[in-house]
Amino acid sequence: MAKKRHGVESEIPEVSFLAPVGTPAGVEVLALTDLRRRVPVERLAVPRRPDFHHLVTLTGGTLRHTVDFTAHLLEPGAWLWVRPGQVQQWGDLAHAEGTLILFRQDFLDPATSAGARVEDPHAAVLLRPLSGDAAALRLAADHLAAEFRALGQLPLEVHTAALRHLLAVLVLRLAHLTAPVGAAVPEADTTYVRFRDAVERDFARTRRVEDYAGALGYSARTLSRATLAFAGVGAKEFVDRRVVLEAKRLLAHSDQTAARIADHLGFSSATHFSKYFHQRTGQTPIAFRETVRGHSTL
Structure with missing residues (x-):
């Protein structure tokens, strides 16, 4: 079920x-x-x-x-x-x-x-x-x-x-x-862990790093330094990757329309969602769904 x-x-x-x-x-x-x-x-x-x-x-x-x-x-x-x-x-x-x-x-x-x-x-x-x-x-x-x-x-x-x-x-x-041989593996500091957990909880509500920074009591620059040190990407990219991943999951494995997925992920319109998705994947949401369902083993 x-x-x-x-x-x-x-x-x-x-x-x-x-x-x-x-x-x-x-x-x-x-x-x-x-x-x-x-x-x-x-x-x-x-x-x-x-x-x-x-x-x-x-x-x-x-x-x-x-x-x-x-x-x-x-x-x-x-x-x-x-x-x-x-x-x-x-x-x-x-x-x-x-x-x-x-x-x-x-x-x-x-x-x-x-x-x-x-x-x-x-x-x-x-x-x-x-x-x-x-x-x-x-x-x-x-x-x-x-x-x-x-x-x-x-x-x-x-x-x-x-x-x-x-x-x-x-x-x-x-x-x-x-990690490269001989390199120290960075520990997940409190800043990164709190940001990571907040993104997992709220990525469908906001994609603005400033919102996370305000809620957590850090500056946006501090969040970017923490995610760059531990995840290898800046804070904005970290949020965007999580949003795009969830969008891909829903497009591939549900029959929700792009408009409904856009609403679920906090976009003001299906057009805004489509533009955001295309900028980060090189495909429209519908093209991605057709590719995954028609030409992959998924």
């Missing part, structure tokens, strides 16, 4: 985490062969918006996986990280072998979540580690999988704690692959 997100009915199925019976709530590790047996191919092919994290790595074959309208080709040694709220669609799994790790964000302790930047909606989706990092990541994933399969060998609370620590090692290593 369609669910509502930000007040507009969407046709994107929103999937919640459901741990297998008898396993610790909040994390699951399974082979892609098990995923193929568990979930019919036609269900995997449907775009979905899960409220939990997906980590995918291959040991053989290749996999094309689409995340928020970008197709990623996953090969052995690389990692795919899909975060809650992102719309994903599985490609052909027939010849892909590897591991899928599912986890709820609240399964990690707060320090790990902050250090791994798990809430960052602009974090890289596809990660290609160098050989040394790849070996360490493979070892961390193997330890996590082995512990997940060892249910019953330790008291449940100890088993759960071990899984939490092993998962923490994995996500921290993955998060820090995005």
Whole structure:
């Protein structure tokens, strides 16, 4: 059944985490062969918006996986990280072998979540580690999988704690692959976190950086410095990217008219929305919808 997100009915199925019976709530590790047996191919092919994290790595074959309208080709040694709220669609799994790790964000302790930047909606989706990092990541994933399969060998609370620590090692290593070798990874300071959360909450109400600055008690310049340091873009671009992403999701996965989407996103008219969307994507909203539905796998 369609669910509502930000007040507009969407046709994107929103999937919640459901741990297998008898396993610790909040994390699951399974082979892609098990995923193929568990979930019919036609269900995997449907775009979905899960409220939990997906980590995918291959040991053989290749996999094309689409995340928020970008197709990623996953090969052995690389990692795919899909975060809650992102719309994903599985490609052909027939010849892909590897591991899928599912986890709820609240399964990690707060320090790990902050250090791994798990809430960052602009974090890289596809990660290609160098050989040394790849070996360490493979070892961390193997330890996590082995512990997940060892249910019953330790008291449940100890088993759960071990899984939490092993998962923490994995996500921290993955998060820090995005920085150049030897470079310090900026910590998400309070300014950036408050701005990021405010944008997620209010992007359909305002696109003006000055409004966020006034509400949060910062100057617009301070917000831009914070987002540039952590997200790599200025504050205005940060807001615009979030608005455009939601517009794309609604255009691709709902039958709302452009006028209704424009109203939902806080535009004064469909014409204003169309101009804004075209300036940032090179396409009109209707052209984008036709392209996505007629010429892509979405």
